[in-house]
Amino acid sequence: MGVKEGKGPQARWFDKILQDDYYGEKTFEKAESKLLKNSITMAIEKAGLKKQTIDVMLTGDLLNQLMSSSYMARDVSIPYLGLYGACSTMTESILLASVLVDGGFCTHTVAGASSHFATAERQFRMPLEHGNQRPPQAQWTATAAGAVTISQSLGRTDKPLCCITHGTVGRVVDPGITDTNFMGAAMAPAAFDTIRAHLTDTGRKSSDYDLILTGDLGRVGKKILLDLALKKSSQDEKDESVFRHFRKVYEDCGAIMYEDCQDTHAGGSGCGCSASIFAGRIVKEMRAGKYKRVLLVSTGALISTISKQQGETVPGIAHAVTVEVM
Amino acid sequence: MKFQKYANSFKDRPKYVSNCIKAFVAGGIICLIGHFIKDGFLSIGMNQETAGTWATVVLVCTAQLLTGFGVYDILGKLGGAGCSVPITGFANSVVAPAMEYKREGPVLGVGSKIFSLAGPVILLGLATSWAVGLIKWVLQIIF
Numbered sequence: 024m025g026v027k028e029g030k031g032p033q034a035r036w037f038d039k040i041l042q043d044d045y046y047g048e049k050t051f052e053k054a055e056s057k058l059l060k061n062s063i064t065m066a067i068e069k070a071g072l073k074k075q076t077i078d079v080m081l082t083g084d085l086l087n088q089l090m091s092s093s094y095m096a097r098d099v100s101i102p103y104l105g106l107y108g109a110c111s112t113m114t115e116s117i118l119l120a121s122v123l124v125d126g127g128f129c130t131h132t133v134a135g136a137s138s139h140f141a142t143a144e145r146q147f148r149m150p151l152e153h154g155n156q157r158p159p160q161a162q163w164t165a166t167a168a169g170a171v172t173i174s175q176s177l178g179r180t181d182k183p184l185c186c187i188t189h190g191t192v193g194r195v196v197d198p199g200i201t202d203t204n205f206m207g208a209a210m211a212p213a214a215f216d217t218i219r220a221h222l223t224d225t226g227r228k229s230s231d232y233d234l235i236l237t238g239d240l241g242r243v244g245k246k247i248l249l250d251l252a253l254k255k256s257s258q259d260e261k262d263e264s265v266f267r268h269f270r271k272v273y274e275d276c277g278a279i280m281y282e283d284c285q286d287t288h289a290g291g292s293g294c295g296c297s298a299s300i301f302a303g304r305i306v307k308e309m310r311a312g313k314y315k316r317v318l319l320v321s322t323g324a325l326i327s328t329i330s331k332q333q334g335e336t337v338p339g340i341a342h343a344v345t346v347e348v349m
Numbered sequence: 350m351k352f353q354k355y356a357n358s359f360k361d362r363p364k365y366v367s368n369c370i371k372a373f374v375a376g377g378i379i380c381l382i383g384h385f386i387k388d389g390f391l392s393i394g395m396n397q398e399t400a401g402t403w404a405t406v407v408l409v410c411t412a413q414l415l416t417g418f419g420v421y422d423i424l425g426k427l428g429g430a431g432c433s434v435p436i437t438g439f440a441n442s443v444v445a446p447a448m449e450y451k452r453e454g455p456v457l458g459v460g461s462k463i464f465s466l467a468g469p470v471i472l473l474g475l476a477t478s479w480a481v482g483l484i485k486w487v488l489q490i491i492f
Binding site for chain 1: 352353356359360361362363368416417419421422423424425426428429432433438441442444445446448449452466
């Protein structure tokens with residue numbers, strides 16, 4: 024995790040907090056790559072595996088041509104599939120890794136994602152030293168990386184293990200937002216669509232989950248998603264039963280990443296946001312017995328610097344995976 | 350558009366009044382400092398035009414240094430338009446990308462990106478001055 028994230032309310036869950044956002048490297052891109060590399064290596068070590076035994080790793084980040092992931096993959100030399108799902112990459116990679124393992128194609132896989140405030144800022148927004156004001160709805164790209172190993176079996180372990188039991192691939196939903204600072208609003212309908220599809224497909228209700236965790240809707244996006252759920256519930260009887268108690272079990276990684284006083288405005292964003300909170304906090308809490316069944320819904324705003332300049336709207340996407348303690 | 354309106358109702362409104370006051374004060378302070386510098390140059394015997402030019406040079410250099418020391422972005426965040434409209438804001442918008450792209454080398458990095466923010470201002474500023482000049486010239490011929 025980066026310096027700012029290390030001063031936030033989630034700090035105690037993270038395995039490593041940087042003293043400097045350059046992480047001893049010459050560029051922020053290299054720092055992000057190193058961050059991802061370390062979290063991948065730690066995930067493999069914690070699972071008691073060796074990197075030679077990993078059949079494939081699926082990772083992604085926010086940069087053009089997946090710079091951080093690809094250079095990380097060059098250094099660790101594990102078979103690699105690069106993924107881009109904007110900030111939804113963590114669930115995209117977990118979902119695909121689970122499918123590979125469940126289908127019997129792989130025994131051990133690693134899924135991960137990373138983001139870095141400085142690299143994302145430079146690619147999508149303004150130079151760091153430029154004196155400007157961010158609007159209240161803007162979010163702060165988290166300097167963070169997270170990774171998990173997904174295996175067919177790890178044998179006996181002293182603590183219970185988490186299993187991926189369901190996955191829902193999300194549709195791209197474009198609510199027509201043109202303000203690229205307002206990503207929470209651009210992603211909330213996609214998150215709602217995926218959660219609804221997931222609950223309908225599995226025949227479950229939101230109360231069947233101990234926690235439904237979206238990726239990086241932030242404080243504003245979280246409010247919108249809660250309102251969308253409430254509105255649909257009041258319009259449709261079926262939705263009403265599906266989304267009953269949704270408010271009780273729902274939380275957002277972006278909204279809990281920073282303290283209000285950390286000047287991030289609407290909260291955190293970036294692939295690293297849901298990756299680090301899921302891998303750092305939720306998995307640990309599940310294994311300690313706090314949650315039995317969690318729905319992780321990483322959300323992504325599918326913007327590019329070109330689409331933004333050409334005046335296109337910001338389409339949102341969200342993928343969901345159910346994680347259960349076995 | 351309907352959703353945009355709905356979504357807007359959830360976001361915090363920017364603090365227009367306090368932001369305007371902050372911008373007014375910040376911009377005023379920068380201009381006041383500029384004026385003091387100009388008066389200083391006038392007092393050592395420079396004429397109006399030379400003193401004005403030198404005051405601009407001092408303001409621009411100071412803003413560049415403050416950008417380099419990582420201070421101007423904090424001022425910009427506090428002062429908003431008050432810090433970006435004066436010439437110091439223009440200096441910041443040139444130095445900030447230059448610093449950002451230092452690692453990409455002096456030619457393809459700094460060289461090609463230095464005017465990425467200030468370039469449109471320069472181009473459109475020149476275009477506007479041409480247009481205004483043209484109108485003045487036409488009016489002079491007619492009247």
